[in-house]
Amino acid sequence: MTVPVKQHLIDPEICIRCHSCEEACPVDAITHDDNNVVVDFEACNFCMACIAPCPTGSIDNWRVVTEPYSLEEQFSWMELPPQETISTGVAGDSIEALEDEVERLLAEAHAGAGGHARAPESAAKPTVNLYSRDNPAVATVQGSYRLTSEESDSEVRHIILDLGRTVFPVLEGQSVGVLAPGTTDKGQPHGPRLYSVSSPRDGERPSTNNLSLTVKREDGGVCSNYLCDLKKGDQVKLTGPFGSTFLMPDDPGARIVMICTGTGSAPFRAFTMRRQRAVGAGDGGLTLFFGARSPEALPYFGPLKKVPEEMLTKHLVFSRLPDQPRRYVQDRMREQTAALAQVLTDPKAYIYVCGLKAMEDGVDEAFRSIAGETGLDWSALKAELRDSGRYHVETY
Amino acid sequence: MLTAGEVSYDTQIPNNVGLSGDRRVLKALERWHPGYIDWWKNLGPEGFQDRMVYLRTAVSVDPKGWARFDYVKMPEYRWGILLAPQVEGRTIPFGEHYGEPAWQEVPGEYRAMLRRLIVIQGDTEPASVEQQRHLGATAPSLYDLRNLFQVNVEEGRHLWAMVYLLHKYFGADGREEADGLLQRRSGSAEAPRMLGAFNEATPDWLSFFMFTYFTDRDGKMQLESLAQSGFDPLSRTCRFMLTEEAHHMFVGETGVGRTIQRTCEAMREAGIEDPSDIEAVRALGVIDLPTIQKKLNLHFSLSLDLFGAEVSTNAANAFNAGIKGRYQETKIDDDHRLLDATYPVSQLVDGRIETTEMPALSAINMRLRDDYIRDAAGGVRRWNAMIAKTGVAFEMTLPHEAFNRRIGVFAEAQVTPGGEVISPEAWDAQRNSWLPDGSDGAFIQSLMKAESEPGKYAGWIAPPKIGIDNKPGDFEYVKLHEA
Numbered sequence: 001m002t003v004p005v006k007q008h009l010i011d012p013e014i015c016i017r018c019h020s021c022e023e024a025c026p027v028d029a030i031t032h033d034d035n036n037v038v039v040d041f042e043a044c045n046f047c048m049a050c051i052a053p054c055p056t057g058s059i060d061n062w063r064v065v066t067e068p069y070s071l072e073e074q075f076s077w078m079e080l081p082p083q084e085t086i087s088t089g090v091a092g093d094s095i096e097a098l099e100d101e102v103e104r105l106l107a108e109a110h111a112g113a114g115g116h117a118r119a120p121e122s123a124a125k126p127t128v129n130l131y132s133r134d135n136p137a138v139a140t141v142q143g144s145y146r147l148t149s150e151e152s153d154s155e156v157r158h159i160i161l162d163l164g165r166t167v168f169p170v171l172e173g174q175s176v177g178v179l180a181p182g183t184t185d186k187g188q189p190h191g192p193r194l195y196s197v198s199s200p201r202d203g204e205r206p207s208t209n210n211l212s213l214t215v216k217r218e219d220g221g222v223c224s225n226y227l228c229d230l231k232k233g234d235q236v237k238l239t240g241p242f243g244s245t246f247l248m249p250d251d252p253g254a255r256i257v258m259i260c261t262g263t264g265s266a267p268f269r270a271f272t273m274r275r276q277r278a279v280g281a282g283d284g285g286l287t288l289f290f291g292a293r294s295p296e297a298l299p300y301f302g303p304l305k306k307v308p309e310e311m312l313t314k315h316l317v318f319s320r321l322p323d324q325p326r327r328y329v330q331d332r333m334r335e336q337t338a339a340l341a342q343v344l345t346d347p348k349a350y351i352y353v354c355g356l357k358a359m360e361d362g363v364d365e366a367f368r369s370i371a372g373e374t375g376l377d378w379s380a381l382k383a384e385l386r387d388s389g390r391y392h393v394e395t396y
Numbered sequence: 397m398l399t400a401g402e403v404s405y406d407t408q409i410p411n412n413v414g415l416s417g418d419r420r421v422l423k424a425l426e427r428w429h430p431g432y433i434d435w436w437k438n439l440g441p442e443g444f445q446d447r448m449v450y451l452r453t454a455v456s457v458d459p460k461g462w463a464r465f466d467y468v469k470m471p472e473y474r475w476g477i478l479l480a481p482q483v484e485g486r487t488i489p490f491g492e493h494y495g496e497p498a499w500q501e502v503p504g505e506y507r508a509m510l511r512r513l514i515v516i517q518g519d520t521e522p523a524s525v526e527q528q529r530h531l532g533a534t535a536p537s538l539y540d541l542r543n544l545f546q547v548n549v550e551e552g553r554h555l556w557a558m559v560y561l562l563h564k565y566f567g568a569d570g571r572e573e574a575d576g577l578l579q580r581r582s583g584s585a586e587a588p589r590m591l592g593a594f595n596e597a598t599p600d601w602l603s604f605f606m607f608t609y610f611t612d613r614d615g616k617m618q619l620e621s622l623a624q625s626g627f628d629p630l631s632r633t634c635r636f637m638l639t640e641e642a643h644h645m646f647v648g649e650t651g652v653g654r655t656i657q658r659t660c661e662a663m664r665e666a667g668i669e670d671p672s673d674i675e676a677v678r679a680l681g682v683i684d685l686p687t688i689q690k691k692l693n694l695h696f697s698l699s700l701d702l703f704g705a706e707v708s709t710n711a712a713n714a715f716n717a718g719i720k721g722r723y724q725e726t727k728i729d730d731d732h733r734l735l736d737a738t739y740p741v742s743q744l745v746d747g748r749i750e751t752t753e754m755p756a757l758s759a760i761n762m763r764l765r766d767d768y769i770r771d772a773a774g775g776v777r778r779w780n781a782m783i784a785k786t787g788v789a790f791e792m793t794l795p796h797e798a799f800n801r802r803i804g805v806f807a808e809a810q811v812t813p814g815g816e817v818i819s820p821e822a823w824d825a826q827r828n829s830w831l832p833d834g835s836d837g838a839f840i841q842s843l844m845k846a847e848s849e850p851g852k853y854a855g856w857i858a859p860p861k862i863g864i865d866n867k868p869g870d871f872e873y874v875k876l877h878e879a
Contacts, residue, residue: 014861016649017774018642024459034774049459055643056650057862078781186870 006095006103007068008039008046012077014058021050021059031071038074046116048107062103064095097128097242102177105194106243112353112360112393113386114379120249120350120389124201127169128242133192136179136237137166141230142210149296155217156263156299157228158198161236162210170197170211170241172248172270173352173392177239178213180226192239193223196354196394198266200274214266214299246352246392248274255284255349257340259329259363261291264355265299267394271352272312280311284348287313287339291329291359293320329359330366340367341374344381351385353393360395403456403476410476412457413560424563425477428574432555435522435578436471441548442529445471448875449545450864452643454478454553457636465865467875473549477560480635488626489725490732491718498628502565506717510627511566513720515573516590517622518558519580520615521551523594524607526582531604534844536854540601542864542873543647547608550640557633565629592802593698600840601857602655602683606695609648609775614702616641617723617768624721649775650860652692656779657858658682660786671790678839681855685783685790687840690832692792693813696772697800703765705804706741711760722760723767739763742797744805747817749798769797800831848876 010021015037022030022037029043030050050059063069063083083100096106110117119126131137139161147156170176177192184190199212217228230236248256248271256275258268268288275286292298298316307314315336319326333340343349344367353363368378385391403412407422408429415422437445446469454462457478468474486498502510525548535541555577562570580587588595593611598604619641623634659682663669668676677684704711714720715734722728730737737756742749756763773794780791796815798806810823813830827833832840847854851870863871 013778016642016646017771018645020639020642023639034770051459052463053459053639053642055646057866060866186868 005041005065005068006046007041007063007065008044009061009063009069009074009080010037010039011058011061011080012036013079014056016056016058018055020053020055024050024053033075036075036077038071040071041068046107047114048111060104062100062107064103095128096244097240099129099132099192099239101191102194102239102242106175109194109394109396110245110392112357112364112395113391114382115386117245117386117392118389119245119247120251120254122249122251122254123247123389124171124250126171126174126241126244126247128240128244130168130241131239133177133179133189133239136239137163137168139163139166139168139211139236139238141232141234141236143232144228144230147214147299147301152294152296154262154293154297155228156297157215157217158212158299159215159227159230160199160204160210160212161238162208164209166209168209168211168238168241169201171201172197172274173246173267174241174243176211176213176241178223178227179237179239180223181237182222190222194242195227196263196266197241198269200270200277202277206277214263214269216263245389246354246394249350249389250278251284251348252279253284253348255287255343255346257287257289257343257349257351259289259333259351259353259355259359261329261355261359263299264353264359264395265290267354268352269300272307276307276311285313286311287315287343289315289317289329289332291317291319291327291355294318328362330362333363333366334369337370337373340370344371344376344385345374347388347390350390351392353395355395357395360393403454403461403478409556410455410474410478411560412476412478413564415477418564421560421564424571425560428559428563428571428578431575431578432475432552432559433471436525436552439522439526439529439581440552441470441525441532441545444532444541444545444874445469450542450867450871450873451546451549452865454636454640457481462636462639463865470545470549473552475549475553475556477556478553478636479629479632482628482632486628486631488718489624490721491626491716492733493626493718494732496626496718498626498631500628502627506627506719507566509714509717510630510719511562511569511573513622513714514558514561514566514630515577517618518555518562518573518577519590520594521555521558522577523580523582523589523591524598524612525551526589527594527596527598527607528604531598531601534601534846535848536601536844536857537847537852537859538850538873538876539853539860539864539871540651540857543643543651544604545874547612547644547647550643553640554637557637561629561633591702593702596698599837600844601651602688602691602840603695605648605651605655606691607648608644609652610692610695610699610772611702612641612644612648613772614699614768616645617764617771620723621720621725621764624725626718649778651857652688652775653779653782654858654860655683655856656685656688656792657782657786658856659685659688660783660788661858663788664786669789671788681843683840683843683856685788685792687832687836689792690830690836692776693795693799694831696794700765700768700797701801701803703768703804704761706743706762706765707754707758708761709758712755712757715757715760720760723764742805744798744809744817747809749806749811749815749817765797769794795830 029040097103142160142162145158147158148154175194175196180190195213197211198214203210215227218224295301315332317327317329317332371378406416448467451468452463452465455464488496559574562574580589582589583595619634619638623631625631662680662682671685674684734756738753739756739759740751741754741759741762743752776792795813798811799813810818843856850872853859
């Protein structure tokens with residue numbers, strides 16, 4: 001069977017043929033005839049440089065296809081074809097989800113990598129879209145624990161969801177969609193919200209069929225408040241799993257560098273637990289750069305302290321300590337220039353960045369200067385790392 | 397290889413041209429700035445100056461940075477001087493200097509010509525803001541109101557772009573010209589704007605949409621030709637302006653499209669089959685298709701006049717000098733000098749319209765106008781597809797290029813939209829079936845009532861298919877009740 005692929009398309013009914021996207025495309029994947037502006041499937045690398053310049057929004061369309069639409073087909077369109085029905089299952093790493101909405105969320109989250117990311121070669125093959133909005137999985141809340149101190153104004157919770165007898169294969173780094181009950185003020189059901197799973201593939205404890213989420217309560221956030229208010233025994237509707245690139249290498253010799261802020265720590269908790277269970281010490285090594293305002297606001301501060309240093313090199317960085325200058329992950333990264341420069345050139349090293357969009361630029365700049373120290377051009381290097389499955393960004 | 401153009405905010409004027417290191421130009425611009433703000437407050441959008449508007453601001457010239465959306469009060473908009481990145485090793489792509497390195501300074505022999513082109517382009521930018529200043533009072537939705545203001549602030553930025561070039565490269569003359577750009581007024585008897593179409597009123601929203609579709613498209617073609625210029629700073633300025641111009645095309649195409657859409661829907665709902673039953677259609681509170689066609693005829697013909705005379709020595713000189721190229725010059729496959737080339741030019745010969753081969757060099761304007769017509773026809777095709785989809789039997793058409801012209805070879809002739817030369821008497825008898833008259837204007841005016849509730853649209857226009865910046869339908873694009 002042909003593996004379905006994701007294709008970037010332009011909606012000819014909304015496009016005004018201004019060719020801004022064509023100008024913005026760094027790889028000349030976009031072209032036009034007298035009728036339509038179209039994207040060449042073979043050339044597009046999902047770098048998303050064309051999205052912001054489009055004045056109409058017509059550029060932001062995606063289809064999962066078994067056979068990509070050719071340029072000629074696209075030239076002839078008066079409107080976009082509907083999404084063909086594609087069965088769920090194991091996917092190649094060009095598909096993160098089979099749902100437009102989720103695909104778009106993930107594309108946005110992964111945009112910081114500067115192009116379409118690839119899964120590490122040794123990563124396990126992910127399953128995507130086993131459950132959809134029409135056919136969700138139902139999980140039961142097994143527990144909900146506050147991770148940040150009561151004094152902290154940031155409430156982050158660790159929520160464990162029991163899947164009972166439901167098959168829900170999820171890998172570290174993948175996300176699940178949560179369907180909050182109720183409707184928007186326009187009467188539409190709420191769209192799914194994505195949460196990165198913070199437990200390893202075999203559950204909170206080995207061989208338990210559950211998963212955990214790390215959720216920060218947001219002011220006015222429909223889904224985060226719903227999740228944070230859940231009590232033991234409540235039922236939750238899940239879709240997914242989603243994501244096919246932000247995955248850890250299974251190679252025990254791989255060296256993993258994780259950079260995060262806040263709830264961006266979720267996948268790294270899963271990565272670390274997986275390593276501990278599957279390999280133990282003597283592996284390729286794990287390094288964590290973790291930024292928060294203070295220890296009280298750092299999710300998993302306690303448990304993290306207990307992970308032995310020979311298993312995980314920890315760099316916890318705080319930006320709001322009394323009488324201390326503000327420090328961010330990128331500051332610590334710069335201090336670690338020698339070690340990180342080595343990482344950049346080690347073919348067995350994998351880098352992951354996860355957290356708020358706002359951290360992206362700082363981290364990127366830090367890597368630029370670290371690369372520069374050894375005479376490397378970060379833009380070129382980043383593309384190379386990304387294409388070989390060794391650089392991953394998931395920000396929101 | 398592109399060099400990055402970081403935008404710096406260390407002066408009052410955001411820029412990526414290193415203003416803080418250029419005291420002379422910085423000072424000149426700082427002196428010009430208060431006059432600009434006065435102009436904006438007095439002649440920019442009437443009312444709404446202290447309202448929060450959801451606008452996009454360019455914070456850098458790479459694709460990621462030039463569309464940051466946020467609420468801002470218009471007078472506080474960060475008008476900046478932004479040039480597209482310099483292309484290293486760029487050469488002059490046409491004319492007698494073809495292949496020579498692009499100029500970073502103004503070549504002495506072309507100084508006057510360049511200055512004139514920049515001033516003409518610069519004059520159109522504030523002019524359209526002035527023409528559109530009363531429209532806010534009758535916006536059919538907050539979405540449209542926001543789009544109007546986006547167009548306005550970007551025209552303001554385009555004025556800045558031209559003023560920067562004048563200050564930076566043209567010394568005292570440049571400063572004088574920059575002041576002049578704030579002194580002329582659209583429609584003024586004493587000191588009008590330089591081009592005719594920019595002195596016409598924009599009395600209603602359909603006119604605004606037609607203007608952004610047809611007249612701003614002339615702007616796009618002109619900018620595209622100037623983006624080819626051998627004078628590199630002009631080329632880079634225009635290249636970045638084009639990214640913003642695309643939004644103006646969008647407002648025009650979708651504005652006219654949504655008007656047509658609503659009319660067709662209303663006709664279907666009411667079971668009206670005949671589009672020419674104007675009275676019945678108007679009774680539905682929508683603009684009948686024949687009247688939309690008349691508005692199209694008017695704006696299209698006015699816009700064609702902006703291209704100047706078909707055969708022009710000025711245009712030939714500007715091309716030859718490497719100052720202003722052809723549309724998408726670098727994509728044309730020829731010698732880029734036009735030494736022996738010819739181009740078919742329409743002429744009026746003994747009362748008939750004929751095509752004659754002329755030296756391509758002197759037919760530069762004609763060629764750009766042809767490119768424009770091709771470009772403009774695309775949207776008309778899509779409007780027709782939209783009409784066809786609703787099942788209404790009507791097609792919009794572009795009138796003949798000789799119809800209703802004031803400039804060029806057809807200025808003296810009376811020509812029907814179909815291209816037939818007729819007598820002045822016959823023209824007078826039928827004029828009102830081709831061009832809007834007072835009663836058409838009054839009817840359109842009667843529909844212009846502001847709709848200020850988020851997510852609501854006036855009855856004569858359909859909602860857009862998607863929101864700006866992917867916002868939901870009921871997004872509050874302009875906050876009318878809080879400052």
